Amino acid sequence: MAWNEPGGNNQDPWGGKKGGDGPPDLDEALKSFQDKIGKIFGSSKGGGSGSGGASMGRLPIGILLVVLLVVYFVAGFYKVNEQERAVILRLGVYKETKSSGLHWNPAFIDEVIQENVTRKRFHSTQGTMLTEDLNIVDITLSVQYIISDARDFVLNVKEPEVSLRQATDSALRHVVGSNVMHEVLTEGRAAIAVDVQQRLQQYLDAYTTGILVDTVNIENSAPPREVQAAFDDVNKAREDEERVKNEAQTYANGIIPEARGRAQRTIEEANAYRDRVVAQSEGEAKRFEQLLTEYSKAPEVTRERLYLDAIQDVMANTSKVMVDVEGGNNMMYLPLDKIVERSQANLGGNRVELSQQVIDQLVDRTTEQVRREIMSSSRNTTRSPR
Known part of the structure; x- marks a missing residue:
């Protein structure tokens, strides 16, 4: 029953009487509000409830529901x-x-x-592994990867990054175990990194982890510290071997072209000699044919000409002079080489070069003197019988 209805004794809901002069009692007001809340949630303590109280209870519920709906919508x-x-x-x-x-x-x-799905993520691993030739190496490897499929990364594998670490170790050990120690430690590192990346991607695709491997790098590979000194000696020996091979190759590159050049030059000289001999032979044969033609026309003249040419060729290459005096039976021999040597000895051993003109003058004078002596001896012989 409302406070202002008949029979309600005009009680103020805040505890005051109608027409009272004092302020409302706060304790009574709070107690009244708690009772209304209890009625709303079905925990009424008794007492009547009128239509006015019901309308006052439904108003806060609607506002609360609207606020909750707005909050729920915004939170989505x-x-x-x-x-x-x-x-x-x-x-x-x-x-x-x-x-x-x-x-x-x-x-x-x-x-x-x-x-x-675009940020590059990083994973690094390090371990001691056995190679194909039963040697032990220490390897440090890093993997850069991204998420290629968010659904697979979230749902298919419980801990995809743990699976990545395990797959990386498995792929690395498989590839290192398939290569010898020299390849793992030296020039084969790049190829090993490529093989590890391919095998690791196969594992991740088989697990449907949604991870795409971007780069695999072998940051360091070295033998164990206990055998580092022996390994350095082996590397030095390999370097010396490579150096000696390079020196031998350089020597071969210098000798072989030179030998080929000499061989080619010898071949060219032989070809030139062959061509020259053939040309001379053909020329001599042609000359002989022409000479035969002339000989058939005038045998005596041709024979005399051949004789004179032969004597001229022979005498041109000798230092001796033969003098034939007309009308005489004897031929005089002049050793010009001995005369020249004697003249040089008389000059004190000083070497004197005689020109061809001086030699010709000497020959002419000697020949003239010999001719005079022969003519003088001939006259004396003619006068003696008288």
């Missing part, structure tokens, strides 16, 4: 960045994957898991 909004992907689970079941932008999903019903 979320933003996905450009480099992220959002995996939506509705009541624990995969629903969809959303890209960048502003999205809304019902709160407490849908679970939104956001993952950065």
